[in-house]
Amino acid sequence: AQKITQTQPGMFVQEKEAVTLDCTYDTSDQSYGLFWYKQPSSGEMIFLIYQGSYDEQNATEGRYSLNFQKARKSANLVISASQLGDSAMYFCALSGKVTFGTGTKLQVIP
Amino acid sequence: DAGVTQSPTHLIKTRGQQVTLRCSPKSGHDTVSWYQQALGQGPQFIFQYYEEEERQRGNFPDRFSGHQFPNYSSELNVNALLLGDSALYLCASSGSGILPGNTIYFGEGSWLTVV
Numbered sequence: 001a002q003k004i005t006q007t008q009p010g011m012f013v014q015e016k017e018a019v020t021l022d023c024t025y026d027t028s029d030q031s032y033g034l035f036w037y038k039q040p041s042s043g044e045m046i047f048l049i050y051q052g053s054y055d056e057q058n059a060t061e062g063r064y065s066l067n068f069q070k071a072r073k074s075a076n077l078v079i080s081a082s083q084l085g086d087s088a089m090y091f092c093a094l095s096g097k098v099t100f101g102t103g104t105k106l107q108v109i110p
Numbered sequence: 111d112a113g114v115t116q117s118p119t120h121l122i123k124t125r126g127q128q129v130t131l132r133c134s135p136k137s138g139h140d141t142v143s144w145y146q147q148a149l150g151q152g153p154q155f156i157f158q159y160y161e162e163e164e165r166q167r168g169n170f171p172d173r174f175s176g177h178q179f180p181n182y183s184s185e186l187n188v189n190a191l192l193l194g195d196s197a198l199y200l201c202a203s204s205g206s207g208i209l210p211g212n213t214i215y216f217g218e219g220s221w222l223t224v225v
Binding site (some may be wrong): 043047091095 | 143155198200212213
């Protein structure tokens, strides 16, 4: 069975600072992918970044980067230069049946 | 390029009734998945359709059923609604089945309230 664990129910970050959202996972698949999504209060899940299990380099997409440590089964999301519009729920997800974590609510403080 | 579209956006049903939710995938995508997201929780996988067949299913009762049409659009049907079925129902699409590298794009969801 697959499992995603996000241990931070809520996080605060000062505007323009960087923040790291934690995600650990468990899967028996040899090939898998990890996703991060942002969910504003409107409900839509917005794709942020993807990391494949065999990718040698950590994924980056603009202000988002993924700190992937395969041996530790962690895939933390780093948001640099936080903006007020980054305030939302953030979900880590594992490919296959696409298992989601419980999410982290990020609030950016002016 | 239209993204994933879902309808209706909001609906209210009575216990015991049946509901049908609809989804059109992103252009070029042929795989559709459905998720249930209760308030304050992460999305839970219901099932996935590819080539008009259910390919994977999560831990949901048979009251939850679906269909995929030749144009790749999909429907989610829930029978004998319970109060606990109140949730945001998200549709997601991706290309060519369940390969790990296929990015999954979501629609804005259908908010279902059962009273």
